[in-house]
Each structure stands twice: as structure tokens, then as C-alpha cells.
Amino acid sequence: xxxxxxxxxxxxxxxxxxxxxxxxxxxxxxxxxxxxxxxxxxxxxxxxxxxxxxxxxxxxxxxxxxxxxxxxxxxxxxxxxxxxxxxxxxxxxxxxxxxxxxxxxxxxxxxxxxxxxxxxxxxxxxxxxxxxxxxxxxxxxxxxxxxxxxxxxxxxxxxxxxxxxxxxxxxxxxxxxxxxxxxxxxxxxxxxxxxxxxxxxxxxxxxxxxxxx
Amino acid sequence: xxxxxxxxxxxxxxxxxxxxxxxxxxxxxxxxxxxxxxxxxxxxxxxxxxxxxxxxxxxxxxxxxxxxxxxxxxxxxxxxxxxxxxxxxxxxxxxxxxxxxxxxxxxxxxxxxxxxxxxxxxxxxxxxxxxxxxxxxxxxxxxxxxxxxxxxxxxxxxxxxxxxxxxxxxxxxxxxxxxxxxxxxxxxxxxxxxxxxxxxxxxxxxxxxxxxxxxxxxxxxx
Numbered sequence: 001x002x003x004x005x006x007x008x009x010x011x012x013x014x015x016x017x018x019x020x021x022x023x024x025x026x027x028x029x030x031x032x033x034x035x036x037x038x039x040x041x042x043x044x045x046x047x048x049x050x051x052x053x054x055x056x057x058x059x060x061x062x063x064x065x066x067x068x069x070x071x072x073x074x075x076x077x078x079x080x081x082x083x084x085x086x087x088x089x090x091x092x093x094x095x096x097x098x099x100x101x102x103x104x105x106x107x108x109x110x111x112x113x114x115x116x117x118x119x120x121x122x123x124x125x126x127x128x129x130x131x132x133x134x135x136x137x138x139x140x141x142x143x144x145x146x147x148x149x150x151x152x153x154x155x156x157x158x159x160x161x162x163x164x165x166x167x168x169x170x171x172x173x174x175x176x177x178x179x180x181x182x183x184x185x186x187x188x189x190x191x192x193x194x195x196x197x198x199x200x201x202x203x204x205x206x207x208x209x210x211x212x213x
Numbered sequence: 214x215x216x217x218x219x220x221x222x223x224x225x226x227x228x229x230x231x232x233x234x235x236x237x238x239x240x241x242x243x244x245x246x247x248x249x250x251x252x253x254x255x256x257x258x259x260x261x262x263x264x265x266x267x268x269x270x271x272x273x274x275x276x277x278x279x280x281x282x283x284x285x286x287x288x289x290x291x292x293x294x295x296x297x298x299x300x301x302x303x304x305x306x307x308x309x310x311x312x313x314x315x316x317x318x319x320x321x322x323x324x325x326x327x328x329x330x331x332x333x334x335x336x337x338x339x340x341x342x343x344x345x346x347x348x349x350x351x352x353x354x355x356x357x358x359x360x361x362x363x364x365x366x367x368x369x370x371x372x373x374x375x376x377x378x379x380x381x382x383x384x385x386x387x388x389x390x391x392x393x394x395x396x397x398x399x400x401x402x403x404x405x406x407x408x409x410x411x412x413x414x415x416x417x418x419x420x421x422x423x424x425x426x427x428x429x430x431x432x433x434x435x
Contacts, residue, residue: 179291
């Protein structure tokens with residue numbers, strides 16, 4: 001494997017990082033909305049968001065990408081492959097993060113909520129100043145865990161035809177007929193990104209574990 | 214120009230799709246079985262006194278959990294022939310799913326085993342049970358019971374992961390869907406229906422695991 005081929009892999013890695021970052025950031029914004037709707041007091045809104053989450057958690061990411069990819073074309077949106085894929089990852093992330101954060105919002109001790117009611121804080125202030133900061137802390141290990149899932153998930157964009165790290169690897173592997181070497185390097189590159197995140201998440205989690213009573 | 218949805222190729226291919234569902238469920242169940250075996254074996258090694266047994270398991274878990282399944286299945290797909298093993302794509306996919314799911318199962322089951330207090334183990338030995346029966350009856354079963362909900366959601370994820378096995382054209386639902394799509398060019402229609410089928414499959418698998426749990430772990434907590 002020569003210089004140019006390695007550079008091609010790194011170029012793929014760059015797209016993997018961009019795709020993960022875009023999916024995660026927009027997914028966080030949408031996910032926050034989902035989590036707030038899911039924990040709202042309106043039954044109908046709760047049901048709809050619960051259904052949204054259940055659909056994304058009950059179907060393969062690959063199918064979600066296919067449906068979004070072809071669905072967008074169907075409603076007349078002519079988008080670049082990468083944009084269509086990014087929208088797919090954003091929707092996927094919004095459902096998973098929405099569910100993680102719903103759990104965290106509900107894990108904030110009830111007394112906090114009662115105290116904020118007693119202080120007659122409004123919904124916005126109650127959420128922004130009391131509940132969400134604590135929920136965010138609780139959710140951090142799971143959120144980082146999902147980020148790792150998402151980074152690994154971007155490899156599926158290769159099946160839709162987008163050239164990120166895994167597809168770059170497949171292309172080079174077909175050229176030089178050394179699949180083990182190429183996919184070994186590809187795996188190593190993913191590992192170098194994901195492992196530190198996983199370790200960080202595990203460390204946060206062990207720090208949050210309450211001592212046994 | 215407006216596009217007309219046409220689901221007829223999907224309904225024509227529906228029997229094939231149902232066989233694809235059977236393939237997916239088979240793949241998922243075989244993968245779960247292998248993952249459970251790897252998970253329990255891995256935990257036994259991980260708890261060993263010998264560092265030479267512990268460290269390979271730790272490395273295995275970290276490597277598998279921090280690389281994409283798609284890369285793993287490609288690697289295994291190309292590696293097996295090189296070491297002289299020639300098997301079809303479908304068994305290859307079972308192997309890959311088992312290895313991937315096994316790494317997660319090791320971590321989950323280990324959490325359960327650690328939650329069993331040491332006194333239980335000592336009490337078992339004091340009753341004159343053999344070490345292996347102490348592990349099986351007093352440690353493993355309550356541990357599995359404690360972590361079964363986590364294992365269930367991991368296995369539902371494994372079921373969804375089977376769709377990636379279409380990349381090496383194992384026999385399952387996504388491969389069947391791809392074939393119908395390339396014959397009919399009705400991409401959206403095919404994948405929309407197949408997504409709904411996956412929703413049914415993951416619901417079924419969850420129900421199945423819950424049924425198993427209420428049968429197998431059917432004894433009072435204390």
C-alpha cells in the first residue's frame with residue numbers, strides 16, 4: 001500500500017468525522033426537542049414521540065438510511081448523497097438521544113421539580129435552570145456511548161454509496177487485493193477515534209455510580 | 214411531474230420477502246446463541262486468576278466494541294478463506310454476529326456476575342457443591358436473571374444488525390429486498406415495506422426473549 005492509497009483512506013476518515021459530527025450536532029438539537037415533547041404533559045404529544053422513538057429503535061439503521069435516501073428523492077428534493085445520508089443520521093440520532101434524555105429528565109430527583117414549582121418558576125426557567133443541567137450530567141455516559149455507536153454507524157453510508165472511511169477501504173481493497181491489510185487499517189482508524197471516547201464515557205459512568213447504601 | 218407510488222412489485226415479491234424474514238430471524242437467533250456462548254465463556258476467562266487469560270478477553274471486547282460491524286464482517290469474510298476455512302456467506306454472518314454480540318454480552322454478563330456477593334459462592338462451597346455447579350447454579354443463573362433486560366435490548370440490536378449481513382449477501386431480508394429493488398427500481402416502496410417488516414421482527418424477538426425470561430427465571434427473588 002503506497003502513499004496515495006493511505007491518503008485516500010485518510011480522506012475517507014475525514015468524511016466519516018464530518019458525517020458523525022453533522023449527524024450528532026443536528027441530532028442533539030432535534031433530540032432535545034423530542035425529549036422535551038416526550039416528557040411534556042400532553043398525552044397525544046407523548047404518544048407521537050414515543051412512536052417516533054419506537055420506530056427508529058425497532059428498525060435497522062441501514063433501512064432508515066435507504067428510506068430517507070429514496071424518500072427525499074421521491075418528494076422532489078434533489079440532494080447530494082452526503083446531505084441525504086446526513087439527514088438520515090440526524091433523524092436516527094434524534095430518536096436515540098431523545099430516548100436517552102427522556103430517561104435522564106425523568107431521573108432528576110422529584111424534589112427538584114417540586115422545589116421549582118414551590119418557587120413558582122415557569123416551564124422554560126424550570127427546564128433551563130433546574131432540570132436540564134442535572135439531566136445533562138446524568139445522561140453524559142449514555143450520550144457518549146451513543147456517539148460511539150453513531151461514528152461506527154456512519155460506516156453504513158458506504159452501502160448507500162457515499163465514500164467515507166469504510167467505502168474508501170473497500171475501493172482500495174479491490175485495487176490492491178489485500179483485504180486484511182486494508183480493513184485492518186480501517187478498523188484501526190475507527191478504533192483510534194472510538195476508544196478514547198469509550199474510555200471517557202466509562203470513566204464518567206464509574207464516577208456517577210452511587211455508593212451502596 | 215409527479216411520481217406515482219407503485220407497490221405492486223413489493224406485493225408480487227411478498228412470499229420471497231417473508232422467506233427473507235425467516236432468514237433474518239434464523240440469523241438473529243443463531244447469532245444470539247453464539248453470542249451467549251462467547252459471552253459466558255468470555256466472562257469465565259475474564260474472571261480467571263491468570264492474567265494471560267484475562268487480557269485477551271479485555272482486548273477482544275475493546276476492539277470489537279470500538280470498530281464498526283461492517284468492517285468486522287468484511288474482515289472475517291476475507292480472513293476465513295486465507296486460513297483455509299471455506300463457508301457460505303450465511304454461516305460467516307452468524308460467526309460475525311456471534312463475535313460482535315459476544316463482546317457486548319461479555320460486558321453485560323460480567324456486570325451481573327459482579328453483582329452476586331462473594332458470600333453466595335462461599336455458601337455454595339460450604340454446602341459441598343462442586344465449583345462448576347456453584348458457578349452454574351448460584352452465580353450464573355441469578356446473574357443472567359439480573360442483567361436479562363440489558364441482554365434483551367442488546368439482542369434486539371443484534372437482530373437489527375443482521376441487515377448489514379446483506380453486504381456479504383447472506384440470506385436475509387435486506388438481501389431479498391435489494392434483489393427485488395434492482396429488478397423493479399421501486400426503491401422507496403420496497404424499503405418502506407421492508408422497514409415495517411423489521412419493526413414486526415424486532416417486536417417478535419423482544420416478545421420471544423421476554424417469554425424465555427419469564428419461563429427460565431421463574432422463581433421467587435428471595
